[in-house]
């Protein structure tokens with residue numbers, strides 16, 4: 001007789017995702033199926049935990065590269081009544097490819113993503129054409145993309161990348177407004193921007209066309225195989241296997257054993 005894995009209730013951290021099938025088994029990890037809402041780069045977790053506590057009928061997922069931020073958010077989660085949140089520790093380029101199937105995410109939030117001011121660093125910006133294309137696959141039809149930035153330069157970057165994709169349209173008239181909509185939680189970086197006298201630009205787009213990006217092309221574009229160098233060999237091999245399952249690898253990369 002098969003047995004059902006009980007969802008983890010003492011911590012919002014997902015089980016070791018490097019061992020998980022792809023896309024990740026969200027219904028199992030949450031202990032229920034519900035529409036997924038995702039925050040990328042959640043920092044101290046304030047935004048994610050606040051919205052999850054307000055809308056517990058959704059499955060809230062956070063992706064964050066910083067381990068310290070994940071641990072701080074896990075303790076915030078416990079102090080705020082353990083709302084339905086699961087945290088993924090790792091790189092958003094990789095986890096968006098592995099973790100989610102087409103049309104499975106109802107909304108994605110990016111709050112103050114790193115602007116990477118220098119031209120030679122623009123390639124590190126999270127919201128680039130290849131990423132927007134993948135988001136336009138992961139979002140459900142009509143799904144929402146929210147991005148808040150406090151830098152004019154990143155605002156101008158978004159004004160090129162979002163309309164240029166053809167997959168999204170402004171959710172309400174214009175691409176952005178210069179203040180947060182009522183009820184949109186303020187984050188640490190937004191607070192710092194406001195205290196320094198900067199304007200918050202709040203983008204709200206809606207998916208209008210489905211994208212079918214080539215996972216291999218996406219993996220190449222964001223150097224996913226090369227970025228695995230920071231993992232131990234055992235983890236690297238497991239993640240390579242996941243990339244293969246996601247269709248992102250035909251053959252093992254020569255740089256990997």
Ligand SMILES: C[S@@+](CC[C@H](N)C(=O)[O-])C[C@H]1O[C@@H](n2cnc3c(N)ncnc32)[C@H](O)[C@@H]1O
Pocket residue numbers: 040041042043044063064065066069090091092093110111112113114126187188189190
């Ligand atoms: C400028 S901070 C903003 C934090 C928070 N959203 C806020 O508004 O206070 C950007 C966050 O994105 C995370 N981040 C940057 N690149 C990332 C990536 N490739 N994958 C996952 N998280 C990333 C950083 O670790 C950092 O916590």
